[in-house]
Amino acid sequence: MAAHDETVFLLDVDNTLLDNDRLRGELMSHLAREFGVENRDRYREILEALRAESGYVDYLGALQRYRLTDMNDPKLLLMSAFLMDYPFADLLYAGALEVIAHLGAWGRTVILTDGDVVFQPRKVQRSGLWDAVEGRVLIYVHKEQRFDDVARWYPARRYVMVDDKLRILEAMKTAWKERLTTVFPRQGHYARDPANLARYASADLTVEHIGELLNHDFSGNAMNGAAPGQERTIRRQP
DSSP states (O other): OOOOEEEEEEEOOBTTTBOHHHHHHHHHHHHHHHHOHHHHHHHHHHHHHHHHHHSSOOHHHHHHHHHHTOTTOGGGGGHHHHHHTOOGGGGBOTTHHHHHHHHHTTSEEEEEEEOOSSHHHHHHHHHTHHHHTTTOEEEESSGGGOHHHHHHHSOEEEEEEEOSOHHHHHHHHHHHGGGEEEEEEOOHHHHHOHHHHHHSOOOSEEESSGGGGGGOOOSGGGGSOOOTTOOEEEOOOO
16 A cells, blocks of 8 residues: 555546647538548537546547547558647646646645546656656546545545536545545636536635746645635636
8 A cells, every 4th residue: 555645636638638629620610621520520519428438538549539430541540640649738828837847845636637548648748747757647537526435545634636627626525525626627618617616616726827826835735625605716826
């Protein structure tokens, strides 16, 4: 069993540490350019249907399902190359790696993300995030339901979860209560969606950009979760 830590920082990947919206946009542009708008739209429909089923965006799974609809076009075998060969380090938000190093001064850092068992690990590895957390990577289907696994692998007195989805943060806070401090970077389409902002509880700490965590003190009483309605916000420095 791993040694018990005072604090463990759990870090989401997509739209938290790297710009997954940009990846999706570039993929759709690539598919339209190389395979046509009709094929792009068909792939996008499959992608959304699969996301509704699995709970995460499964790019490669959608390609597999798309291929079953047209086995006669050999060009389809090239569709995955864009994803597998993508330079994921280019997607990192400014300051993302520095934030991981900064948090590492206060406690152990762990990647905790949802995704498949092929593409998501490749994204984490090729972006440099795997090395940044020294291989401490957990990938699930519904991470907010895996507290026992997280606590078994990385036992700690308290946890900090950094995620762009208020739905995830609210579910984890409900389950882990005061043992967890939630941090919400307002990045990506989920974090900017007014419906999500209205539907789910605020996080303990809100930042406009992941890099702003470099200004935050995570020691001692600064770790305590805010009372309802008293969430803290860090604003971008002028």
